[in-house]
Amino acid sequence: MVVKIEQIHETGLKLDEPIGLALLQEVLGGAGQDTGFRATRPSTLHASLRKVSGGVLLQGEFTAHVAAPCKRCLVDVAMDVPVSFTLNLVPEALARGEDVGGEESGAEQGETAGSFELEDADEELFDGKTIDLDPIVREQVLLALPMNAVCREDCKGLCAQCGQNLNEKKCGCETKVIDPRLAPLMNIKLN
Ligand SMILES: [Zn+2]
Numbered sequence: 112m113v114v115k116i117e118q119i120h121e122t123g124l125k126l127d128e129p130i131g132l133a134l135l136q137e138v139l140g141g142a143g144q145d146t147g148f149r150a151t152r153p154s155t156l157h158a159s160l161r162k163v164s165g166g167v168l169l170q171g172e173f174t175a176h177v178a179a180p181c182k183r184c185l186v187d188v189a190m191d192v193p194v195s196f197t198l199n200l201v202p203e204a205l206a207r208g209e210d211v212g213g214e215e216s217g218a219e220q221g222e223t224a225g226s227f228e229l230e231d232a233d234e235e236l237f238d239g240k241t242i243d244l245d246p247i248v249r250e251q252v253l254l255a256l257p258m259n260a261v262c263r264e265d266c267k268g269l270c271a272q273c274g275q276n277l278n279e280k281k282c283g284c285e286t287k288v289i290d291p292r293l294a295p296l297m298n299i300k301l302n
């Protein structure tokens with residue numbers, strides 16, 4: 112998924128690009144990092160690119176279809192994670208201060224319409240010629256993943272003693288749980 116800068120005309124460029132299962136899988140579980148999530152379906156990136164102030168404003172959104180075991184009861188949970196982002200892609204040369212006589216004034220005189228969005232957008236550098244969307248998609252998926260995958264908010268989890276899924280039925284084990292941090296205190300009292 113590479114966009115050449117000359118493909119972006121005055122009116123901007125809108126794209127619907129497939130995001131393959133392999134790309135998503137690689138982000139979620141490949142290359143030394145295991146997020147605990149896996150991709151279940153391919154997706155489509157809806158992106159719009161617009162030239163602004165020497166750079167490119169990229170707005171994108173897609174839904175990542177993922178699954179992960181519930182943190183408490185280990186049941187598989189399917190999730191549709193909405194991903195949306197706005198990036199201000201700045202040519203490396205511009206960022207280094209080349210070819211520009213006063214970036215500030217240039218930005219103000221040029222695009223007044225896009226300035227609000229520009230202020231809000233995260234800045235990212237690119238070579239000024241081509242924009243590779245793959246690494247952007249990778250990064251945004253990771254940012255959008257929920258911290259904790261749980262099957263439901265009130266998931267009761269597994270019994271620590273017998274492993275019974277307590278959402279399904281009670282197991283009858285002693286439910287007295289001693290917080291390991293409090294255990295030393297309790298010993299002091301008992302002795
Ligand atoms: Zn659960």
Ligand SMILES: [Zn+2]
Nearest residue numbers: 270273282284
């Ligand atoms: Zn039990």
